[in-house]
Structures are given as C-alpha cells and as structure tokens.
Amino acid sequence: MSAASPTPSKPAGRLNPGYGRWTPALFLAPAVLALLVIGIYPTIFALVTSFRRYNITRPRDGFPFIGIENYQKVLSDQTFWDTLGLTFRFFLTVMPFQIFLGIVIALLLHKPGLGLVRTLARVSLVVPLATTYAVVGLIGRLVFNGNFGVANQMLGWFGIPGFDWLATTNGAFAAIAIMDIWQWTPFCALIFLAGLSMVPVEVEEAARLETSSKVALLRHVQLPYLLPGLTAVLILRSADVLKLFDMIFTMTRGGPGTATELISIYIQRVGFRVFDMGTASAQAILLLILTIMLSRLYIRVFYREIQ
Amino acid sequence: MSMRFGRVIHFVGLILVLAFTLFPFFWMVTSSLKDQSDLLASPPVWLFTPTLDHYREIFEDPKIISSVMHSLIIATSTTLLAIVLGAPAAYALARFEFRGKSDLWFWFISNRMISPIVLALPVYLLAQTLGLLDTHLVLILIYLTFNLPIVVWICTDQFRSIPSELEQAARLDGASQFLIFWRIYLPLGVPGIAVSAIFSFIFSWNELLYALVLTRRAVQTAPVAATSFMSGYELPWGKIMATGTVIVLPVTIFALLVSRHMVRGLTMGATK
Numbered sequence: 398m399s400a401a402s403p404t405p406s407k408p409a410g411r412l413n414p415g416y417g418r419w420t421p422a423l424f425l426a427p428a429v430l431a432l433l434v435i436g437i438y439p440t441i442f443a444l445v446t447s448f449r450r451y452n453i454t455r456p457r458d459g460f461p462f463i464g465i466e467n468y469q470k471v472l473s474d475q476t477f478w479d480t481l482g483l484t485f486r487f488f489l490t491v492m493p494f495q496i497f498l499g500i501v502i503a504l505l506l507h508k509p510g511l512g513l514v515r516t517l518a519r520v521s522l523v524v525p526l527a528t529t530y531a532v533v534g535l536i537g538r539l540v541f542n543g544n545f546g547v548a549n550q551m552l553g554w555f556g557i558p559g560f561d562w563l564a565t566t567n568g569a570f571a572a573i574a575i576m577d578i579w580q581w582t583p584f585c586a587l588i589f590l591a592g593l594s595m596v597p598v599e600v601e602e603a604a605r606l607e608t609s610s611k612v613a614l615l616r617h618v619q620l621p622y623l624l625p626g627l628t629a630v631l632i633l634r635s636a637d638v639l640k641l642f643d644m645i646f647t648m649t650r651g652g653p654g655t656a657t658e659l660i661s662i663y664i665q666r667v668g669f670r671v672f673d674m675g676t677a678s679a680q681a682i683l684l685l686i687l688t689i690m691l692s693r694l695y696i697r698v699f700y701r702e703i704q
Numbered sequence: 705m706s707m708r709f710g711r712v713i714h715f716v717g718l719i720l721v722l723a724f725t726l727f728p729f730f731w732m733v734t735s736s737l738k739d740q741s742d743l744l745a746s747p748p749v750w751l752f753t754p755t756l757d758h759y760r761e762i763f764e765d766p767k768i769i770s771s772v773m774h775s776l777i778i779a780t781s782t783t784l785l786a787i788v789l790g791a792p793a794a795y796a797l798a799r800f801e802f803r804g805k806s807d808l809w810f811w812f813i814s815n816r817m818i819s820p821i822v823l824a825l826p827v828y829l830l831a832q833t834l835g836l837l838d839t840h841l842v843l844i845l846i847y848l849t850f851n852l853p854i855v856v857w858i859c860t861d862q863f864r865s866i867p868s869e870l871e872q873a874a875r876l877d878g879a880s881q882f883l884i885f886w887r888i889y890l891p892l893g894v895p896g897i898a899v900s901a902i903f904s905f906i907f908s909w910n911e912l913l914y915a916l917v918l919t920r921r922a923v924q925t926a927p928v929a930a931t932s933f934m935s936g937y938e939l940p941w942g943k944i945m946a947t948g949t950v951i952v953l954p955v956t957i958f959a960l961l962v963s964r965h966m967v968r969g970l971t972m973g974a975t976k
Contacts, residue, residue: 420800424795424796425796428793428812432852435823435845436818436823438830439823442830446825446826453829505717511711521725521726524956525728527906529912532732536948539731545743545745545747546748549747579725582724584967642821643910647930661821664821665913674825678825682822685819688817688819688822
C-alpha cells in the first residue's frame with residue numbers, strides 16, 4: 398500500500414496507441430532539454446572542475462588539469478571527514494525525536510473525537526513546514542540568545558540555569574537540532590498519519606473491541622502500516638540533512654569554530670569563502686555520489702513493483 | 705470515568721501539539737511588535753505594549769521593498785515556466801507508452817534529492833562567464849531544478865485520474881494530440897496544476913543558498929535581505945523579526961491552502 402507505484406494505470410491503448418511514434422518526444426522535449434541544460438550540464442562542468450586547480454582569487458595561474466589531486470586532497474582532509482561525521486551525528490540526533498514525536502502526534506490526530514481542536518492541530522502542522530528555512534535560523538538565533546533568549550527562560554521554569562547556547566560547541570549543536578526537530582517533526586507526523594489512515598476501519602474497530610490496551614493496538618494493528626512511512630522518513634530526511642544549509646547558515650554559520658559545520662556549509666565555505674573551486678567541486682561530486690546512492694535506495698524500496 | 709480521563713489526555717496532547725508547532729512562529733510575530741527595550745529584556749517579557757514601529761521601518765526601507773519585489777518576480781516566473789515546461793511532460797508520462805519511460809520518470813523526481821551546493825558551484829562559474837550573475841534569469845532557471853520535478857510529479861498523477869474515454873472520444877472526432885492536451889487535460893487538470901504551482905512558489909520564495917551565491921546587490925531576494933541584517937554589534941531584532949514575518953506570512957497562507965497535499969508535495973511519492 399505504501400508503495401506508491403507511479404503507474405497504477407492500465408496503459409492507455411496498448412494495442413492501438415492512436416498517436417504517432419514521435420508524439421511523446423514532442424511533449425517531453427521542453428522539460429527534458431531544460432533539465433539537461435540546468436541540471437546535467439552544470440554537473441558535468443563541476444566534474445571537469447574537480448580535476449583542475451581552480452582558485453578564482455588567482456586567475457592568473459590559469460586553471461590547469463591536475464588529475465585526481467583534488468580528490469586525494471579531499472579524501473585525506475580531516476575536516477571533510479569531520480563534517481561528514483558531524484552530519485551523520487546530526488541525523489542520529491534528530492531522527493529519534495522526529496520519529497517518536499511524529500508517531501505520538503499522528504496517534505493524537507488519528508484518535509476520533511474533539512473535532513475542532515484536532516483539526517486545528519492538524520492544520521497547524523503546516524506552519525513549520527512552510528516557514529522559510531532562513532527565517533527559522535533567525536528565530537533560532539533570537540530564541541537561543543544567552544541574555545534575552547526565551548529558551549533560557551524556559552529552562553529556568555524547571556530550575557535549570559541558562560547558558561549561552563550559540564557560543565558553546567554542544568549548545569550550538571543542540572540549538573540547531575532543536576530547530577530542525579521543530580521544523581521537520583510535523584512532516585514525519587503527516588507521513589505517519591497517512592499510514593494510520595490506511596488501517597482498514599473494520600480491522601481497527603474490531604481490535605479496539607478485543608483489547609483496551611493502546612500498546613497492543615499500536616503494536617499489532619497499526620505498526621505494520623507505519624513501517625513504510627518510517628522507511629520513507631529515514632531516506633528522505635537523510636537526503637535533507639545532506640542538503641541542510643539555510644537554517645544553519647543564518648543561525649550559526651557553522652560556528653562556533655566548526656561546531657555546527659555540516660557538509661553543505663563546509664563545501665560552501667571552501668567554494669565561496671576560500672574560493673577554492675577545484676577542491677569544493679571534488680567535495681560536491683562526492684556528495685552527489687552519496688546522494689545518488691540514497692536516491693537509488695529510495696527508488697529500490699518504493700518503486701520496486703514497476704517494470 | 706476512564707473514558708473521560710482519556711479525553712482529557714487527548715485534549716491536553718492536542719493543545720501541546722498546537723503549542724509546539726506554533727511557538728516559534730508566535731515568538732517571531734510577537735517579537736516584531738516589541739520595542740527595543742522589551743526585545744532586550746532579560747528574562748524575556750510575554751506581555752508588552754505592541755508597537756508597529758518596526759513594520760513602519762521596513763516599509764520605508766527601499767531595500768526590503770525591492771527584495772520582496774525581486775522574490776515575487778522570481779518565484780512567479782519560475783513557477784509559470786515550470787508549468788509551461790512540465791505540464792506537457794506530465795501528460796506524456798501519464799498517457800503515452802514508450803521505451804525508457806520509468807527511467808525518465810526516476811530521473812525527473814530524483815532531482816529533488818540533489819543538494820543545491822552541488823549545482824551552486826558550477827552554475828556560479830558558468831553564470832559568471834555568461835554575465836548572468838546578479839540577474840533574475842539565473843535564479844528563475846536554476847529554481848527549475850526543483851520546481852520542474854514537482855510539477856511533473858503532481859501533474860502526472862492528476863492527468864492519470866482523468867478518464868481516458870474522453871481522450872478516445874476526442875480522437876475519434878479527429879482531434880490532434882495537442883488539441884486533446886489543450887482542451888481536455890489542461891482544463892480538467894487545473895487542481896493538480898494549481899497545487900504544484902503553489903508548491904513551486906513556496907519552494908522558490910523560501911530558497912536561500914542559490915540566491916546568496918548567485919546574486920549580489922541588484923537582485924537581492926527577501927531571505928537574503930533578512931539575513932543581511934545579521935551583522936554589527938547590536939542586532940536590530942525588531943526589524944529582523946518584522947521582515948521574517950513579512951516573508952513567512954504569505955507562504956504560510958499559501959501552504960494552508962494546500963495543507964491536504966503537503967505530504968505529497970514533500971515526499972514526491974513515498975506515501976499515497
């Protein structure tokens with residue numbers, strides 16, 4: 398059910414298609430050409446650049462080909478591995494919260510009753526998702542301010558002393574994680590809610606009569622319907638974390654030091670603040686390979702049944 | 705008794721969900737209405753006398769007005785272009801059979817996963833060579849990399865739901881393929897086209913990385929303008945939050961219009 402085949406339809410008129418052989422190409426050509434020009438051509442250009450010495454602050458040196466030197470440099474660059482490691486750690490930090498809170502919210506929204514409040518809560522999930530990522534970072538910078546931030550005030554309510562979040566390594570990491578959890582938990586909740594609504598009504602009602610235990614209901618009846626959504630969430634969010642830039646850039650610029658420098662922030666720094674385009678391109682190509690592997694996995698999991 | 709208790713828990717839970725999803729938004733809006741001394745109060749104040757000074761300030765700031773205009777021009781143009789290019793492709797994917805169709809489909813939607821930084825580097829160098837840096841055009845084109853896939857994906861779904869009997873009847877009447885697309889699929893596909901247009905608009909409006917890298921002074925978009933206040937010793941928090949509110953409010957309203965389709969737009973087919 399999950400699995401979303403993009404071709405549920407029966408092929409329209411396989412015996413007598415009723416259209417010319419080149420008709421599909423005519424309809425497809427504009428979009429395909431556009432994506433070739435704006436997507437594929439720059440990618441090839443990046444690939445070529447990644448084999449050159451290409452520092453745009455020193456154009457007089459020219460941009461000579463240097464073979465795989467950039468790749469050797471990147472692969473032996475400790476900071477590159479550190480930022481990848483940090484990106485992975487960030488993923489491992491936010492996902493448990495987003496999955497757990499997402500399931501709890503989905504269950505609250507799925508449970509019948511309290512029509513108005515339930516509708517309001519469901520609709521409100523859209524707000525974090527629509528908020529401009531850059532603005533999320535700006536809000537985070539205000540909320541986690543050490544002097545007048547509301548985060549410290551809230552800690553105070555529980556008797557925990559406040560601190561300057563964005564000035565400390567762990568504090569800054571926690572702060573960007575919290576903003577990410579805020580923004581993307583609703584996404585997980587919506588996916589899980591879609592999964593819960595797939596449980597046949599009769600099955601769920603019969604189960605509710607059999608057992609009063611919510612845990613049993615969740616485990617035996619609802620969980621199987623949540624699993625496909627869980628896989629989707631894990632794969633899509635991992636691709637998102639590899640892309641994550643805007644919110645961190647406006648909130649911490651990767652700092653203090655390199656405490657919040659995830660992979661996209663690091664590549665942007667090498668490319669646009671150090672202007673070492675050759676190295677940055679090699680990093681970007683490696684990131685692209687990682688992303689392609691992820692999207693292949695995604696397609697394998699979700700589109701298996703198509704031809 | 706226990707029924708009643710369950711209801712209370714449910715109610716409290718839903719209220720907490722509301723508090724969770726709305727708090728940062730609430731904090732941004734209230735902060736935009738505080739004067740500087742309330743903004744810098746420690747601990748922060750929740751009750752205060754609201755002021756519209758910051759809004760007055762940003763509506764008198766030509767830089768912010770023009771950045772909002774640039775964002776509007778870019779987001780609208782790229783959305784229209786994505787539909788003009790994407791809708792015919794969606795029709796082909798929905799109704800024609802041809803070799804390599806599923807591969808083409810995957811190629812379209814897999815564009816969603818590519819990190820903008822991968823394309824930002826080469827596009828910066830290419831745009832520099834072509835003299836396209838700091839123009840509307842470069843952003844309008846590069847935003848197609850995520851808008852085109854979303855239009856193709858949502859419209860393909862929409863066109864498939866249109867009964868193919870209509871098409872066959874029209875063909876018997878001798879209508880050309882283009883006429884069938886123009887007279888049947890486009891009008892009946894309006895809901896899907898509208899939803900994908902709203903998504904394209906939201907994603908383009910919200911984008912920061914490409915805008916930051918590919919434009920300078922002449923074409924500063926709204927998110928870049930909001931970010932540009934973040935320097936100096938004492939940050940103008942009221943102005944920043946007012947700008948944030950002005951940027952976020954319209955897209956939030958748009959998003960509420962398509963809230964039912966939100967999951968589809970963001971997952972590109974993971975759940976259905």
